Amino acid sequence: MDNSTVPLRVLIVDDEPLARSNIAVLLARDAGIQLVGQCGSAEDALEAIAAVKPDLVFLDVEMPECDGFEMLDRLGLSPPFAIIFVTAHHQFALRAFEVGAVDYLMKPFDDQRFQRMLERVKERIRIPGETRRFIVKNGNILHVVKYAEIDWIEASDYYSTLHSGERTHMLRRSLVDLESLLTPYGFCRIHRSAIVNLDRIRALEICKEGEYEIVLEGSQRLRMSRRYRKPILDRLG
Structure with a gap:
């Protein structure tokens, strides 16, 4: 239906x-x-x-x-x-x-x-989820950040930092909270302090001792924990 x-x-x-x-x-x-x-x-x-x-x-x-x-x-x-x-x-x-x-x-x-x-x-x-958004306050400006525009998210104590191109936005929500919210919309945990937008992944690079690094569209490199390797590979197909 x-x-x-x-x-x-x-x-x-x-x-x-x-x-x-x-x-x-x-x-x-x-x-x-x-x-x-x-x-x-x-x-x-x-x-x-x-x-x-x-x-x-x-x-x-x-x-x-x-x-x-x-x-x-x-x-x-x-x-x-x-x-x-x-x-x-x-x-x-x-x-x-x-x-x-x-x-x-x-x-x-x-x-x-x-x-x-x-x-x-x-x-x-x-x-669809790509039209969903966060409202983030920075000084006297309210920034509209669409889920689809986010490259990755980093844990920052009780806050989380949204990385979108060269811009960053601090959001008063935990990474655990955001992981639950964003997983249905193409985001995946890559280690205990980072979530990545799967659509922003350009390559997975195998490093020393079989460790992986994720390379994003903007050439940003992020370490991937072994714990999260299989879920990432499964979701990337």
Whole structure:
């Protein structure tokens, strides 16, 4: 079946019943949406996510006891669903995109604005992974870095460094987190502190004692750990 005809499974997480109801009413107008649950707390949401496996979650930022960001932290690796953060405050916008949100909905919102946002998000979810992107802040500039533009990613303590040609961008996400997120989109771990975009590999060079080096399109050379050699070779075919 063409996945464009399969309804998106949506979960709403908000501690305010009226807010949940408003979103549910608007979603009910879209035949391409299947509402699979509504949760009033992060605790309920964590159970629901495991049970209903949503494609898309409307997630309130500010909830008592455990907010939206804390809930995602408790999920561990990058969640297998898209996220729309819902809040009344602009200051959470950058952090929302840093943790991988596909969009950000400001309260209060009208029907037209909600519909435009939903159509935009549906398109992003349906299109191939090469169009996905990170939003990275550098000073007063927000850089848009598409997955397909990244050559490789390097662990940098609690951050990761995205290498894209001659440019580098610091992202506040762990390498383990990014590996989980990017593996379906053509990225692979090559040693404990680096992930590479397989489409950027130009050659594998056998060095002394049978060790391999990966040569990227821009002539950058990266060491490949023996532990990751077979997965890389298998994925390269």
